[in-house]
Amino acid sequence: MQSPDDTLTGLPRPDSAPAVESGAVPLLRCRGLVRSFAAVRALRGVDFSIAAGRVRGLVGENGAGKSTLAKVIAGVHQPDDGVMELDGRQVRFSGADQALAERIVTVHQDINLVQTMTVAENLLLNNEPTYGLGIIRRRSMRDSAARLLRQYEIDVGPNDVVGTLPNDLKKMVQIIKAVSLDPRILLLDEPTSSLTDAEVRVALRLIRRLAAEGVGVVLISHYLAEIFEVCDDLTVMRDGEVVADGPVRATTLPQVVAAMIGRNVETTRRASHAIGATGGAPLLQVENLTIPGRLHTINFGLRAGEVVGVTGLAGSGLSDLSRAIFGASERPSTGRVLIDGRPVPPGDPAGSLKSGIALLTSDRLREGILPEFTLVENICLPILSRFARFGGALDRDAMTATAERNIKRLHVLAPGPSARARQLSGGNQQKVLFAKWLETNPKVFVMDEPTIGIDVGSKAEIRGIIDEIAGTGVGVLLVTTELEELVALCDRVMIMFRGAIIGELVGDAIDRQSILHASACGEIQAVAA
Amino acid sequence: MTTVSAPEPARPAAPSRLLANLKRSYSLIQALGVLAILVVVMQVANERFLSPVNVGNLLGQMTVMLIVGAGMTIVMISGEFDVSVGSVVGLSAAVAGWLMVRWMPSPVVGEQDLWIILLAIGAALLVGPAFGLVAGLVVTKARIPSFIVTLGTLMMARSLTLVVTQGQPIPDMPAAIKAFGQGRWVDLPLPFAFTSAANSGSLADLIVWLPIQNILWIAIVVYAVGWFVLDRTTFGKRVYAVGSNRTVAVLSGIRADHIKIYCMMIVGFTASLAGLVSLSRLGAVSPNTGEGLEFEVIAAVVIGGTSLSGGQGKILRTIIGVVIIALTRNFLNLARIEIFWQGFATGTIILTAVLLEALQRRISARG
Numbered sequence: 075m076q077s078p079d080d081t082l083t084g085l086p087r088p089d090s091a092p093a094v095e096s097g098a099v100p101l102l103r104c105r106g107l108v109r110s111f112a113a114v115r116a117l118r119g120v121d122f123s124i125a126a127g128r129v130r131g132l133v134g135e136n137g138a139g140k141s142t143l144a145k146v147i148a149g150v151h152q153p154d155d156g157v158m159e160l161d162g163r164q165v166r167f168s169g170a171d172q173a174l175a176e177r178i179v180t181v182h183q184d185i186n187l188v189q190t191m192t193v194a195e196n197l198l199l200n201n202e203p204t205y206g207l208g209i210i211r212r213r214s215m216r217d218s219a220a221r222l223l224r225q226y227e228i229d230v231g232p233n234d235v236v237g238t239l240p241n242d243l244k245k246m247v248q249i250i251k252a253v254s255l256d257p258r259i260l261l262l263d264e265p266t267s268s269l270t271d272a273e274v275r276v277a278l279r280l281i282r283r284l285a286a287e288g289v290g291v292v293l294i295s296h297y298l299a300e301i302f303e304v305c306d307d308l309t310v311m312r313d314g315e316v317v318a319d320g321p322v323r324a325t326t327l328p329q330v331v332a333a334m335i336g337r338n339v340e341t342t343r344r345a346s347h348a349i350g351a352t353g354g355a356p357l358l359q360v361e362n363l364t365i366p367g368r369l370h371t372i373n374f375g376l377r378a379g380e381v382v383g384v385t386g387l388a389g390s391g392l393s394d395l396s397r398a399i400f401g402a403s404e405r406p407s408t409g410r411v412l413i414d415g416r417p418v419p420p421g422d423p424a425g426s427l428k429s430g431i432a433l434l435t436s437d438r439l440r441e442g443i444l445p446e447f448t449l450v451e452n453i454c455l456p457i458l459s460r461f462a463r464f465g466g467a468l469d470r471d472a473m474t475a476t477a478e479r480n481i482k483r484l485h486v487l488a489p490g491p492s493a494r495a496r497q498l499s500g501g502n503q504q505k506v507l508f509a510k511w512l513e514t515n516p517k518v519f520v521m522d523e524p525t526i527g528i529d530v531g532s533k534a535e536i537r538g539i540i541d542e543i544a545g546t547g548v549g550v551l552l553v554t555t556e557l558e559e560l561v562a563l564c565d566r567v568m569i570m571f572r573g574a575i576i577g578e579l580v581g582d583a584i585d586r587q588s589i590l591h592a593s594a595c596g597e598i599q600a601v602a603a
Numbered sequence: 604m605t606t607v608s609a610p611e612p613a614r615p616a617a618p619s620r621l622l623a624n625l626k627r628s629y630s631l632i633q634a635l636g637v638l639a640i641l642v643v644v645m646q647v648a649n650e651r652f653l654s655p656v657n658v659g660n661l662l663g664q665m666t667v668m669l670i671v672g673a674g675m676t677i678v679m680i681s682g683e684f685d686v687s688v689g690s691v692v693g694l695s696a697a698v699a700g701w702l703m704v705r706w707m708p709s710p711v712v713g714e715q716d717l718w719i720i721l722l723a724i725g726a727a728l729l730v731g732p733a734f735g736l737v738a739g740l741v742v743t744k745a746r747i748p749s750f751i752v753t754l755g756t757l758m759m760a761r762s763l764t765l766v767v768t769q770g771q772p773i774p775d776m777p778a779a780i781k782a783f784g785q786g787r788w789v790d791l792p793l794p795f796a797f798t799s800a801a802n803s804g805s806l807a808d809l810i811v812w813l814p815i816q817n818i819l820w821i822a823i824v825v826y827a828v829g830w831f832v833l834d835r836t837t838f839g840k841r842v843y844a845v846g847s848n849r850t851v852a853v854l855s856g857i858r859a860d861h862i863k864i865y866c867m868m869i870v871g872f873t874a875s876l877a878g879l880v881s882l883s884r885l886g887a888v889s890p891n892t893g894e895g896l897e898f899e900v901i902a903a904v905v906i907g908g909t910s911l912s913g914g915q916g917k918i919l920r921t922i923i924g925v926v927i928i929a930l931t932r933n934f935l936n937l938a939r940i941e942i943f944w945q946g947f948a949t950g951t952i953i954l955t956a957v958l959l960e961a962l963q964r965r966i967s968a969r970g
Contacts, residue, residue, distance in 0.1 A: 170854065186848075186851050187848075188843070188851050188852070188914070189847060189848065190843065190915050191840075191843060195840060195843075199840065199851075199852075199855045199857075200840075200844075200852075200855040200856050201855075202837050204837060208838050209835055210840070
C-alpha cells in the first residue's frame with residue numbers, strides 16, 4: 075500500500091529507520107495496531123512511539139486515523155490487533171481509567187468541563203483534597219487551584235464559574251487540568267483550534283515546558299505551522315496507515331502536505347454553468363455577516379449556476395457560516411443576506427426558505443432525516459401547504475406522485491415511496507434530503523458537508539446531482555472539508571481560517587495542495603512559477 | 604492572487620464580576636422578593652400573622668414538605684426526578700403505624716413497648732431507600748427517565764399503603780410518639796421584637812422566644828446535614844458534576860450511576876422520615892397521607908432556583924420555595940377562598956417560576 079511519491083517527504087520510512095533517535099528509550103511503543111469500526115478499517119497496522127521529553131506531531135487529513143490512534147493509546151478504544159509496550163512491558167487497557175492510572179492523559183477536542191462549577195472545582199474534580207470521610211478541604215482546594223493557574227499564567231480566578239468564561243480560557247483550564255494529573259504521556263487532540271493567537275503562544279510554550287520536564291507529548295493538529303514550531307518528531311497518517319515518520323527538521327511543510335494527500339489522483343473538473351457576466355448582479359449577496367467570536371465580517375456573492383466552495387479546518391466557522399446564511403445560527407448574527415438584491419429577514423429560517431434559500435445540514439441523523447417518517451412525508455414536509463385541499467385535507471396521491479418523481483430522478487434506491495427513511499442507506503437518505511430541498515425550488519442551495527459519512531458510489535452520484543442542480547441555474551454554496559469534492563465541483567473555493575474568509579482560489583488554481591496549505595496556514599500560497 | 608492574513612475574530616468582553624454575581628443570584632433575589640411580598644400581604648391582611656404562635660404553627664405545618672424538599676433538591680441536582688415521594692410518605696407512615704398499633708396490639712390504647720416503637724421507626728425508614736434503590740437501578744441500568752420509573756413506583760407504593768391500612772385510618776398512635784410530634788419542648792430565641800425593645804429601651808427585650816415544634820428540629824437537622832453534604836463533601840461535588848455533565852463526570856472517573864442511585868435512595872429516606880413526622884404530628888395514619896405532595900415539593904424546589912435539567916441548585920433555597928407554597932395556601936385559607944382554587948394558585952406559581960427560570964437562563968446565556 076505504499077505509493078512511490080511518499081519519498082517526497084524526505085522522511086525515513088517507518089520500517090526502514092527507528093522512529094526515535096538511538097539512545098532515547100521510548101516511553102510507549104505501539105506495533106501493528108489495527109482497529110476497525112464496522113466495515114471501516116480506521117487503523118491498518120500502525121507503528122507509533124512516544125519518547126520522554128519529546129513532542130511528536132501527528133498530522134493527516136480528516137479520517138486519516140489520528141484521533142482513533144490517540145483513543146487507542148488512551149484506552150478509550152481497544153485495538154483489534156497489535157501490541158502496546160509501556161516502558162518495555164506489554165500493556166492492554168480495557169478502559170480510559172486504566173490508561174489514566176498509567177498517567178496517560180488526554181486533552182479531548184471538545185471542551186470537557188462542568189460548565190456550572192467553578193474553575194477550582196473543575197481542576198480538582200474527583201481528586202479533591204479531604205479531611206477524610208469525603209469532607210473537602212476547601213481552602214487547600216482553592217489554594218492548589220490558584221497555584222496551578224498562577225504557575226501557568228492563566229488569568230482566571232479559582233472561584234470563577236467555568237460557564238461564564240470565554241472559550242479560549244475554558245480550553246486553557248482544560249489543558250491545565252490534564253497537566254495537574256502529572257502525566258507521563260500527554261495526548262493533545264486539536265488543542266489550539268478554539269484559541270486566539272495569543273493563547274496559542276501560551277499553549278505552545280506550555281507544551282515545550284512539559285517536554286522539558288520529561289513528559290512525552292503527542293500533538294494532533296491541523297495547524298501545520300504550529301507543528302513545525304513546537305514538535306521534535308512528526309508522524310504523518312493517511313487512510314489508517316503511517317506514511318511518514320521522523321524528526322521534524324528533516325522535512326519541510328510542502329513535503330508534509332504532499333504526504334498527507336498522497337498520490338495525486340487526477341480529478342476531472344466539471345464545466346462551469348455560471349450564468350451572466352462576471353460583473354453581473356449576484357443572486358446571493360452576503361454583507362458583513364458576523365457572529366461575535368465565531369464569524370468575522372463575511373462578504374461574498376454567488377451567481378446563478380455557480381458552485382462556490384467554502385472550506386477550512388474544523389472550528390474555522392464553516393457550519394456557523396452555513397447556518398447564519400439560512401438565519402438558523404445558534405447565536406444571533408449581524409450583517410445582511412440578500413437574494414436578488416432583496417434582504418432576507420434575519421434569524422428566520424421560514425423567511426429564508428420563502429426567499430429561496432435551502433440549507434442541507436451536515437448532521438443528517440439529528441437535523442436532517444426523520445427516520446420514522448416515510449419518504450413521501452420526508453420529501454413533502456417543507457411544502458405541505460402545496461398539497462392542502464379543501465378543508466386542510468392533504469392530497470395524498472399528489473404527495474406520493476411528487477415523491478415518486480424525485481425517487482426516479484435522483485435514483486433513490488428504496489422499496490417504494492411509502493418506505494420508512496430508516497430502511498435506506500446513508501447515501502439514499504441523503505438523496506431524499508436533496509429531493510426535499512429541491513422541491514422548495516430554491517434559488518440558492520447551501521449544502522453543509524453533503525457527502526459526509528456515505529459510501530463512495532453514492533458520493534459520486536451526489537456529485538452528479540450537485541452538478542445537475544447548478545445546471546438548472548441554482549446557485550450552490552458547497553460547504554465541505556472534502557478536498558476531492560471542492561476540486562471536482564467548484565468554480566471558486568473560499569478559504570476560511572479562524573472565522574474569516576482569507577481569500578479564494580479560482581478555476582484551475584483549485585487543487586488539493588493549495589486548499590490544504592491555505593486552510594492549515596491561514597494564507598493563500600503565492601502562485602508557484 | 605493576493606495573500607491575506609487572518610484577522611483576529613472579535614472576542615466578547617468578559618462581563619464584570621459584579622454583574623456575573625448578580626446574574627448568579629438572580630433566582631435567589633427573585634424568590635426572596637416573592638416571599639417578602641407574600642409576608643407583607645399576609646401581615647396587612649391579618650395582623651396576628653407574624654405573631655410567634657402563628658409563625659410556629661405555620662412552620663410545623665410545613666415540616667413534611669420541608670423534609671421531602673431537601674431530598675428532592677439533591678435528586679434534582681443529580682439530574683433526576685422522584686414523583687413517588689408522596690406515596691412513599693404514605694407507605695412509610697402506614698408501615699410504622701401498622702407495626703406500632705396493629706401488629707402486636709397492646710392492651711392499653713396509646714401504649715406500646717419501646718422495642719416495638721423503635722422497630723416500627725427503623726422499618727419505616729427502610730421503605731424509602733428500598734424504593735429509591737429499585738427505581739435508581741431501573742433508571743440507570745435500563746436508561747429509562749426517572750419521571751416514568753417513579754410514576755410506576757408511585758402507584759405501587761400508594762397501592763401498598765391501601766393494602767397495609769386496608770383503606771381505613773389507623774388511629775391511636777402510642778402516646779410517646781404523639782407527645783413528641785405535637786410538643787414544643789424548646790423555644791428558639793430570635794432578635795426580632797423591635798417594638799418592645801424600642802419601648803423599654805433594653806436590648807434584652809429584643810429577643811422573642813419562638814415556640815418551635817419538635818418536628819421542625821428534625822427538618823433543621825436534615826437541612827444542616829444536606830447543606831454540608833452538598834457543599835462541603837466530595838459526594839456533593841460528584842452530585843453536581845453528574846447532574847451538570849454526565850460525560851465529563853464519567854471521564855473524571857466518577858461512577859455516575861452509583862451517584863444517581865444514592866440520590867434516589869436519599870430522597871426516599873427523606874420521604875420515609877417525613878412519613879414518620881406526619882404520623883407523630885397527627886397521632887394517626889390516614890391511607891391518603893402524602894397524596895399530591897410530590898408536585899408541591901417539586902414546585903417548591905424549582906421556585907427555590909434548582910434547575911429542572913440538573914447540575915444547579917442550593918438546598919437552603921428550597922426552604923424559601925416551601926415557605927412560598929405553604930404561605931400561598933395559608934393565604935387562600937385566611938382569605939376564605941374556596942379550597943378548590945388551591946391547585947389553580949399553586950399551578951400558577953409553578954408556571955411562573957419555570958418561566959422565570961427560562962428567562963434567567965436566557966439572560967445568563969447572553970452574558
